[in-house]
Amino acid sequence: MKRILLTIAMALGAGSTLAGGGGLTGGATEITQIANNVELGAIFGEEAQQVAQQAQQLAHEIQMIQNQLNMYQNLLDNTANLSNYMWGNALNDLMALANTVQEGYAIAYSASNIDSQWQQRYKGYSNYLNNTYGAASFQSDYRVWYSAQRDSLHGALRSANLQSSQFTSEESTLSALENMSQSASGRMQAIQVGNQIAMQQVRQTQKLRELVMAQIQAQTNYLASEAEKDAANQARAERYFSGHSTTVVGDGKRFNPGSIVVRP
Incomplete structure (x- = not known):
């Protein structure tokens, strides 16, 4: 750099002497000032370039730090948990439905001793062929059969009615889940809301299964x-037409085919 400046200064000095004849002193002073200005300009230019490079590097580092902060914020958002959960009271609802169908003489699907109740209630065709099965026994069993039908149908209707009354609370739960889904701030909260919605779907399926069981x-x-x-009537009719004099029907009278008199 100094060599370049010296060459410029000599050239300028020669030109000044030839043109104005001001002597070496005046020309040297001007040459020195010009050389100093040129050197200062070069120095400031280098410093400005260095400052620009440092500023660019600093801006790059600031951007890197901002990216890292965004990553940390995204990590916090995606790992944040929900402040509350909406699971509902499906278990209590299902227990209430199971208790509803246990009414009167109905053999409920939720009974713990369903097999023994079945054997005791429905004894089968062979039992009605017994000679001791008469009108009083049939009348007593008929009351039980009718009551079982009536109570079972009533229990199924009550079960449907109870589920109808649960719609309000279920709608409130679903509305809360919808709001939570719309306000989820990260992946974790969205997943947790989705899990709650999935659990509500499972419980609705369980309630639907309960309705099917009540119908069954x-x-x-x-x-x-x-x-x-039908079995009792068929057995008693067979006993009657087979000539069993001990067959008892309806009003308690004994029927014997051998004593029937055919009138002309």
Whole structure:
């Protein structure tokens, strides 16, 4: 750099001497000032370039720090948990539904001793072929069969009514989950809301299964009672037409085919 400045100064000095004849002193002073200005300009130019480079590097570091802060914030958002959960009271609802169908003479699907109740209630065709099964026994069993049908149908209807009354609380739960889904701030909260919605779907499926079970219970009690009545009537008719004098029907009178008198 100094060599370049010296060359410029010599050239300028020669030009000044030839042009104005001001002597070496005046020309040297001007040459020195010009050389100093040129050197200062070069120095300031280098410093300005260094400052610009440092500023650019600093801006790059600031951007890197901002990116890291954004990453940390995103991590916090995606790992934040919900402040509250909406699971509902499905278990209590299902227990209430199971208790509703246990009414009167109905054999409920939720009974713990369903097999023994079935054997005691529906004894089968062979039992009605017994000679001791008379009108009083049939009348007593008929009351039980009718009550089982009636109570089972009533229990199924009560079960549907109870589920209808649960719609309000279920809608409140679903509305809260909808608001939580819309306000979820990160991936974790969105996943947790999704899990709660999935659990509500499972519980709704359980309630639907309960309605199906109540329907099966009502149909089974009705059909079983009808089958028992048919079996009892068929057995007693067979005993009567087979000539058993001990057959007793209806009003308690004994019927004997051998004593029937055919009138002309």
